[in-house]
Amino acid sequence: MFDCIILGSGPAGLTAAIYCGRAKKNTLVLAGASLGGQTGEIAKLENYPGWAGSGMELIMFMKKQASSFGAKFEFASATDIKFNDDGTFTVICDNGKSMDAKTIILATGAMARRLEIDGAREFFGHGVSYCATCDGFFYNGRDVLVIGGGNAALNDALYLADVAKNVTIIYRKSEFFRAEAVLRDRVKERENIKCMFNTELKSISKKPDSERLIATTTNGDEIETDGIFVAIGHEANTDYLSETIKRDDMGRIAPESLPHGMFVAGDVHSNIKMQIATAVGTGCSAAMDAIAYLNSKE
Numbered sequence: 146m147f148d149c150i151i152l153g154s155g156p157a158g159l160t161a162a163i164y165c166g167r168a169k170k171n172t173l174v175l176a177g178a179s180l181g182g183q184t185g186e187i188a189k190l191e192n193y194p195g196w197a198g199s200g201m202e203l204i205m206f207m208k209k210q211a212s213s214f215g216a217k218f219e220f221a222s223a224t225d226i227k228f229n230d231d232g233t234f235t236v237i238c239d240n241g242k243s244m245d246a247k248t249i250i251l252a253t254g255a256m257a258r259r260l261e262i263d264g265a266r267e268f269f270g271h272g273v274s275y276c277a278t279c280d281g282f283f284y285n286g287r288d289v290l291v292i293g294g295g296n297a298a299l300n301d302a303l304y305l306a307d308v309a310k311n312v313t314i315i316y317r318k319s320e321f322f323r324a325e326a327v328l329r330d331r332v333k334e335r336e337n338i339k340c341m342f343n344t345e346l347k348s349i350s351k352k353p354d355s356e357r358l359i360a361t362t363t364n365g366d367e368i369e370t371d372g373i374f375v376a377i378g379h380e381a382n383t384d385y386l387s388e389t390i391k392r393d394d395m396g397r398i399a400p401e402s403l404p405h406g407m408f409v410a411g412d413v414h415s416n417i418k419m420q421i422a423t424a425v426g427t428g429c430s431a432a433m434d435a436i437a438y439l440n441s442k443e
C-alpha cells in the first residue's frame with residue numbers, strides 16, 4: 146500500500162513527488178507512457194523563473210530530485226481508479242498491474258486540440274504553435290494568424306497584438322458568439338488585429354525560399370504569415386476517471402467533486418492557467434493537502 150500514487154510525470158506530478166518524498170511518504174509516480182508530459186516537448190523554455198534550458202532538462206532535474214527523496218517511478222498509464230470501502234484507492238494500469246494507495250494526486254495534464262489539416266503537423270514547432278504565451282515572444286514585430294473564436298483565441302490575439310506587428314484572427318463562424326463581450330470589444334479596439342469570419346484553413350505550406358508560411362483557406366485564398374497560433378480548445382487526459390467526477394467542457398477536473406484523499410494538480414485542474422509555473426504551484430499545493438490528510442489519519 147503506497148501512501149500516495151501520483152498520476153503523471155509532468156511538472157505538476159514531479160513537484161508533488163518531491164514534496165511527498167521529502168515528507169517521508171511512500172510515493173509512487175505513475176509516469177504515463179513517457180516522462181515529462183508537455184514540458185518534455187519544449188525546446189527552449191524562457192518563462193519558467195530561474196530556468197534557461199529545454200523543458201526536458203528541467204524535467205530530468207525534477208525527476209532526479211524526486212527520486213533522491215525516495216519517490217518510485219512506474220512507466221504505465223492508469224485505465225481505472227477504484228474507490229475502496231475503507232477509503233483507500235486501487236489504480237489499474239495498462240500494463241496489467243494494479244496498485245493500492247491511501248491518497249491519489251491526479252496530474253495527468255491536458256492536450257491542445259490539434260488542427261487536423263495538411264501541414265499543421267509538419268510545421269508544428271516551426272511556425273505552428275498551440276501556446277501564444279509560450280511562443281509569442283519569438284514573433285516580435287512579425288505577422289501572425291490566430292485560429293479560433295472562443296475566449297482563448299481572443300486572449301491569445303490580444304497577447305500577440307502587444308508583441309507581433311499584425312494579428313489576423315481566422316474564425317469559421319460569422320461572429321465571436323462564444324467569446325465574452327469584454328474580449329470582443331478589446332479585439333475590436335486594437336488597430337493591429339484583423340478578423341476574418343466565415344473562414345477556415347485548408348492547408349499550411351512553406352513559402353519557397355523563405356521562412357514564411359502560406360495558409361490556404363477553403364476558398365482558395367492564400368495568406369502569407371510568420372506564425373500560426375491555434376486556439377481551438379484543450380482536452381484533459383481524464384479518460385481513466387469515473388463519470389461521477391465533475392469536469393468542465395475541456396474535461397478538466399473540478400476539485401470540489403473529488404472524494405476525500407484524492408487531489409488534483411496542473412493542467413488537468415479546472416480553472417488554472419495552463420503553464421509550468423502554475424503546474425508546479427498546484428503540484429505543491431496538492432501534495433501538501435495529501436500529506437496533511439495522511440497525517441490526520443495516523
Ligand SMILES: Cc1cc2nc3c(=O)[nH]c(=O)nc-3n(C[C@H](O)[C@H](O)[C@H](O)COP(=O)(O)OP(=O)(O)OC[C@H]3O[C@@H](n4cnc5c(N)ncnc54)[C@H](O)[C@@H]3O)c2cc1C
Nearest residue numbers: 153154155156157177182183223253254279411412420421
Ligand atoms: C509545445 C508546448 C510548448 C509549451 N511551452 C510552454 C512554455 O514555454 N512555458 C510554460 O510555462 N508552459 C508551456 N507549455 C505548457 C506546459 O507544458 C504545461 O502547462 C505543463 O506541462 C502542464 O504540466 P502538467 O504536469 O499539468 O501536465 P503535463 O505536462 O501534460 O503532464 C501530464 C503527465 O500525465 C501523464 N499521463 C497522461 N495520462 C495518464 C494516465 N492515464 N495515467 C498516468 N499518467 C498519465 C503524461 O504521460 C504526462 O507525464 C507548453 C506546452 C506545449 C505543448
